[in-house]
Amino acid sequence: MVDDGHASCPFVTASGCSVYAGRPGACRTYPLGRGAFTTPDGKHHEMHVLLTEPHCKGFSQGAPQDISAWQKDQDLALYNAMNDELLAVLQHPRIKEGHQPEAREVEIFLSLYTLDTFRNLLLDATIALPISITDSERQQLATDDLVLLRLGIRWLNHVLSQH
Numbered sequence: 001m002v003d004d005g006h007a008s009c010p011f012v013t014a015s016g017c018s019v020y021a022g023r024p025g026a027c028r029t030y031p032l033g034r035g036a037f038t039t040p041d042g043k044h045h046e047m048h049v050l051l052t053e054p055h056c057k058g059f060s061q062g063a064p065q066d067i068s069a070w071q072k073d074q075d076l077a078l079y080n081a082m083n084d085e086l087l088a089v090l091q092h093p094r095i096k097e098g099h100q101p102e103a104r105e106v107e108i109f110l111s112l113y114t115l116d117t118f119r120n121l122l123l124d125a126t127i128a129l130p131i132s133i134t135d136s137e138r139q140q141l142a143t144d145d146l147v148l149l150r151l152g153i154r155w156l157n158h159v160l161s162q163h
């Protein structure tokens with residue numbers, strides 16, 4: 001966020017979002033907030049809250065929509081699916097036990113939000129990776145962000161399970 005006293009988004013301009021086609025999942029979800037978790041019996045749960053903030057003009061425009069119509073309209077299926085895959089890290093037993101992530105774990109986690117950095121890390125032949133990567137995955141790394149993201153989640157799970 002921009003340090004302007006309002007924590008403004010660096011991508012907002014006078015004419016709107018400058019990265020609209022690639023805006024993050026949270027922006028697509030707004031004015032909903034989505035929470036998801038998996039219970040010990042393996043069941044997946046999700047819940048939503050509606051944020052009715054006065055600066056959001058969308059409430060006075062268009063027809064009312066239910067949650068599934070809104071998610072479809074905002075093309076959220078893949079964003080939610082990937083967020084749910086990340087739950088394996090966020091709800092890892094060690095995190096639940098109160099483990100404070102170490103610097104290396106934080107570095108890998110943050111790199112999932114800067115995929116080009118993570119791609120370069122994985123493609124650097126001088127770094128010995130702690131997980132095995134198939135030839136197919138290695139070939140797709142250069143161009144497929146989903147393969148990259150899933151590898152990152154796998155890597156983090158592996159690192160968290162080492163202790």
Ligand code: SF4
Pocket residue numbers: 009010011012013016017018019020023024027
């Ligand atoms: S939609 Fe999201 S990325 Fe775009 S300007 Fe708003 S907060 Fe920033």
